[in-house]
Amino acid sequence: MRAAFFHDHRFGRDRSGTYYSNGALPYRALARYVRQFDHLLVVARVQPASSRTRTVASGAGVEMACLESSWRLALPLGSPLGRHVRKVMSAVDCAIIRLPSLIGRVACQEAIRAGKPWMVEVVGCALESLWNHGSLPGKVLAVPTYLLIRRCVERAPFALYVSESFLQHRYPSRGRSVACSNVVIDAPRPGVLQSRLARLDAGVDPRRAVLGLIGSLDVDYKGHETAIHAIARMKDRFPHVELRCLGGGAPARWRRLAARLGVESNVRFDGSLPGGAPVLEWLDGLDVILTPSRTEGLPRALIEAMSRALPALGSSVGGIPELIAEPCLHPARDDRALAELIERLLGAPEEMKAQARRNWERAGAYSADILERRRFRFLAEFRAFAAESTRERGGCAGDPAPVR
Numbered sequence: 001m002r003a004a005f006f007h008d009h010r011f012g013r014d015r016s017g018t019y020y021s022n023g024a025l026p027y028r029a030l031a032r033y034v035r036q037f038d039h040l041l042v043v044a045r046v047q048p049a050s051s052r053t054r055t056v057a058s059g060a061g062v063e064m065a066c067l068e069s070s071w072r073l074a075l076p077l078g079s080p081l082g083r084h085v086r087k088v089m090s091a092v093d094c095a096i097i098r099l100p101s102l103i104g105r106v107a108c109q110e111a112i113r114a115g116k117p118w119m120v121e122v123v124g125c126a127l128e129s130l131w132n133h134g135s136l137p138g139k140v141l142a143v144p145t146y147l148l149i150r151r152c153v154e155r156a157p158f159a160l161y162v163s164e165s166f167l168q169h170r171y172p173s174r175g176r177s178v179a180c181s182n183v184v185i186d187a188p189r190p191g192v193l194q195s196r197l198a199r200l201d202a203g204v205d206p207r208r209a210v211l212g213l214i215g216s217l218d219v220d221y222k223g224h225e226t227a228i229h230a231i232a233r234m235k236d237r238f239p240h241v242e243l244r245c246l247g248g249g250a251p252a253r254w255r256r257l258a259a260r261l262g263v264e265s266n267v268r269f270d271g272s273l274p275g276g277a278p279v280l281e282w283l284d285g286l287d288v289i290l291t292p293s294r295t296e297g298l299p300r301a302l303i304e305a306m307s308r309a310l311p312a313l314g315s316s317v318g319g320i321p322e323l324i325a326e327p328c329l330h331p332a333r334d335d336r337a338l339a340e341l342i343e344r345l346l347g348a349p350e351e352m353k354a355q356a357r358r359n360w361e362r363a364g365a366y367s368a369d370i371l372e373r374r375r376f377r378f379l380a381e382f383r384a385f386a387a388e389s390t391r392e393r394g395g396c397a398g399d400p401a402p403v404r
Contacts, residue, residue, distance in 0.1 A: 012049030217249030223292030
């Protein structure tokens with residue numbers, strides 16, 4: 001049985017034809033579907049691989065049918081995007097569609113038109129993402145896009161949500177559903193917690209604490225502005241506190257903001273890192289992880305940081321309150337409240353240790369073995385549903401030539 005996966009994710013591709021991911025969709029994540037289906041066609045975006053994007057996405061059972069990132073995507077099914085999605089859909093028996101995404105919305109339409117079994121994975125809120133993107137077109141498109149995606153999810157026979165309740169409430173489904181984060185982390189090891197507690201016992205100088213923020217620099221909604229303003233508010237009392245930012249994109253505008261606020265030397269941009277050990281090592285060098293987002297589904301980076309027993313502070317949006325304790329939350333965009341939380345936490349060593357233990361334990365619920373069993377069962381149900389639908393339609397899609 002052949003399945004297709006649809007999403008706007010941007011893969012990198014080198015000259016040898018090997019595909020890479022920024023960490024969100026490595027082969028380890030795509031292999032989840034290969035374990036249920038004989039072959040997986042991936043429809044996403046592709047661009048030349050950068051020297052830093054080296055998490056391999058290619059692998060056995062996965063065929064890339066991606067669109068060049070230079071293509072101008074359009075919604076109508078008669079557009080190049082629509083024709084490509086239709087060609088892929090005709091070559092498979094079922095579709096796995098990750099939303100929100102433009103490619104995903106077209107795939108939903110085509111799956112319904114073609115009568116193919118389909119399921120959705122709801123990984124974020126289009127309304128909040130577009131509204132907080134930082135552009136006028138984003139605000140104009142926010143409500144219409146939200147309504148379109150809400151309708152897609154509502155009609156989906158199967159729906160997987162990365163949150164426990166937030167996205168389910170915002171995008172309800174009438175089909176079979178499950179809560180299952182798309183984070184990929186190993187079960188938190190006791191040694192990680194012990195190392196963190198030893199670091200805290202040795203003492204964290206609040207004036208030289210290292211804070212971290214993970215997120216793309218090219219969007220407004222990850223909270224870089226809020227965090228930099230918070231650092232500026234703390235400058236007099238915490239003159240050497242450092243904010244380290246991990247994520248792709250151009251840091252120029254955030255450097256300008258930091259310079260204007262007099263904290264340019266306190267803010268550091270570390271670029272992108274391959275998933276796995278390099279990111280874990282980066283996290284282990286922090287004292288506190290910040291997630292001051294304007295919008296989130298269920299932030300994978302926060303869960304990964306919690307698995308390293310990091311104390312965490314975050315905004316009270318999306319799925320963040322599902323992860324960290326209520327006293328560690330602040331209103332989105334409120335840099336004064338964030339600065340107060342940082343100062344309070346850094347001045348309370350026992351509270352930092354309590355949050356380290358709590359977050360490490362909470363992250364255990366998102367370990368790969370637990371989530372993989374839950375996801376495996378749900379995908380098995382969808383596969384059975386797709387197989388039955390295929391039999392009713394009169395057979396499988398067969399094994400056509402690769403889609404290009």
